[in-house]
Amino acid sequence: MTPEGVNIKHPDKLFIGGEWVAPHGPGQIEIENPDREEIVARVAEADEVDMDRAAAAAREAFDNGPWSTTPPLERMAKLMEMVDYLETRVPELAAAWTAQIGGLSSASGPMHAGGVAGLRGIASLGERFQWEERRPGMAVDTVIITREPVGVVAAIAPWNGPFAIMANKVFYSLIAGCTVIMKPSPETPLEAYIIAEAAEAVGMPAGTVNLVPAHREAADHLVHSRLIDKVTFTGSSAAGMHIASVCGSNMTRCTLELGGKSAAIIRDDFPIEAAAGILGNTITVMSGQVCAMLSRAIVPRARHDELAQAIAKVMQGVKIGHPEDADTQLGPLAMRRQLERVEMYIEEGKKSGADLVTGGNRPAHMNKGYYMEPTLFANVDNSSRIAQEEIFGPVLCLIPAEDEEDAIRIANDSNFGLNGSVLTNDPQAAYDIARRIRTGVVGQNGMRMEWTAPFGGFKQSGIGREGGDEGIWAYTETKTILLDGAPA
Missing domain, CATH: 3.40.309.10 (Aldehyde Dehydrogenase; Chain A, domain 2)
Structure with missing residues (x-):
């Protein structure tokens, strides 16, 4: 069941390991329209078992799949294909936002068209970003600084701007060479389904992009997983502080974009x-x-x-x-x-x-x-x-x-x-x-x-920055290579 004007192929399934699969449990997530106070959509609900499946699929795809070692220019080309696909779905993205949270139709079309267009700038980092730097050393002949993908990313997005926020997290993850697990808000999961369909349509490697809509308990299970290398979360400061404590206990990297006053x-x-x-x-x-x-x-x-x-x-x-x-x-x-x-x-x-x-x-x-x-x-x-x-x-x-x-x-x-x-x-x-x-x-x-500049907060408004060229830093790790001579 999906709202009028929104065509999701498999709303009753999760996207794990490159396949649309039935959820482990019988649960469904119901989506209410806040204008009419009526249920307008139902999608599959992931539980803790599904979170483990998604984490394992993303881990396997990162460790043994081709994406993390694909050259940045090739990653960029594939992401540009995803943007082309998403441009065809802008009317559906707009309709989904209005149906799920009552966003104004007059703003929804331009907002989502702009959100899709902005993804091209993230994809272009494959060409613009300095993935490797060479410099002379004092104790060695050659110092090489590389920026490598951080690993498996759990991307948790809020309900107010569900497409742009989730898509940015996914595209930064992918252009860096990471694999990603999308956990959208249970109030607004439809946009993440369209992103997953985009990944499927362009032939992203299996396990590179995964989708597990869920409520808080299952999401917390995902955050606790030791298969996760990084959590990127946008939402309340209270939830962000909990996630930060979990990430701290596992030394999981995290980016937190939280509340404001x-x-x-x-x-x-x-x-x-x-x-x-x-x-x-x-x-x-x-x-x-x-x-x-x-x-x-x-x-x-x-x-x-x-x-x-x-x-x-x-x-x-x-x-x-x-x-x-x-x-x-x-x-x-x-x-x-x-x-x-x-x-x-x-x-x-x-x-x-x-x-x-x-x-x-x-x-x-x-x-x-x-x-x-x-x-x-x-x-x-x-x-x-x-x-x-x-x-x-x-x-x-x-x-x-x-x-x-x-x-x-x-x-x-x-x-x-x-x-x-x-x-x-x-x-x-x-x-x-x-x-x-x-x-x-x-x-x-x-x-x-x-949207071309970094965004994020001081104090309880979060950790790290999203957006702009600076947005990719948190999806990479810095490696220093010390050599007695310059490699070819």
């Missing part, structure tokens, strides 16, 4: 209406379910009330509706538990003494689906739960600051450090403040994204 600092030179437009419209992107979301806005106290009213006006004009409607600006939250989480934090915000300026309720005209109005709290204490914890919904905290130094202090007063922004017309000021904010990315004038 990112701050936007509004300088005095930036117009109120422009700031309100950016902040009020950004918080509704993907219903606020973005790890890099600008969910704290820090403004000089003298401008606070004016900005609060301007943001409220923008939020009140946001069109809330069904994700398939072309004019909808805010769709549903991805699932019931996410709606309940957002409602809990709104109640916490009310108890904290912050001012609820607008929103905070389910929309009156939407009698079905997991919807929440854009919500603004003003006069927020930065030590409160709504300012310190990731809500993952359309809830913005407006925090007054005494001056620019205080604004920087407030921005850094967080356990997270993923993203940030400086709203200013002065690029030099944006740069100077960015250098002082303890966060992995800072953009001028909004939640800026650049």
Whole structure:
């Protein structure tokens, strides 16, 4: 069973060792549409036995298969074939995202077309990356530094951006020469099925790409496997810290892209209406379910009330509706538990003494689906739960600051450090403040994204970087070879 417009060949099977195989157990994963509150798809559920099968297949493929020793240029050519194939499936990827988490149809097509196009840049690392470097030594004649594949990769992706995040992990793994096991979120497994079908269609060696949709217990079993050389995980900080502890006990390499509570600092030179437009419209992107979301806005106290009213006006004009409607600006939250989480934090915000300026309720005209109005709290204490914890919904905290130094202090007063922004017309000021904010990315004038650059966080927002040329480093190991002469 798959949603309309999404054609999966074997939704009742797993992809292990180059074959579509029945799962060990009888379980199925049901996928609910958050707009209609109806089951729209069912796929196979992997258990611990299936995880062991996938790990063994990926281990065999890495140790004895051809992929890890295939020259990078040949790996690049095969991955370009996968991109060509995935381009034909963009409409299905778009439909799957809307069906599974209520992503807006108006954004889904361009988002997934861009996601597929970005994979060409990763594949091109086969040609651009410096896989080997030779240099003269002091104690030996020749020093050769090689970058070799890290091994078997367990790739665990979240539900909010399931295709781009999983595909990036898979392509970085493959171009480095690794084998990979895909463990998608149980809320959004369909995209990983399409990636597996792409690998099958272009004739990737058996065991190089594997797919095991599963819930948390089986995924944890995979992470514990000593057949795994690296875990790449995107998701919550709580889950990431658990994975880091497991990886530490096995000395398994890991890359963790985790949560955020990112701050936007509004300088005095930036117009109120422009700031309100950016902040009020950004918080509704993907219903606020973005790890890099600008969910704290820090403004000089003298401008606070004016900005609060301007943001409220923008939020009140946001069109809330069904994700398939072309004019909808805010769709549903991805699932019931996410709606309940957002409602809990709104109640916490009310108890904290912050001012609820607008929103905070389910929309009156939407009698079905997991919807929440854009919500603004003003006069927020930065030590409160709504300012310190990731809500993952359309809830913005407006925090007054005494001056620019205080604004920087407030921005850094967080356990997270993923993203940030400086709203200013002065690029030099944006740069100077960015250098002082303890966060992995800072953009001028909004939640800026650049897919050719590395992305990742400080503090509890993660370990390592994904994206850009730097994204391949974590999928390789450095080997030093010392010789008495230069080889041919």
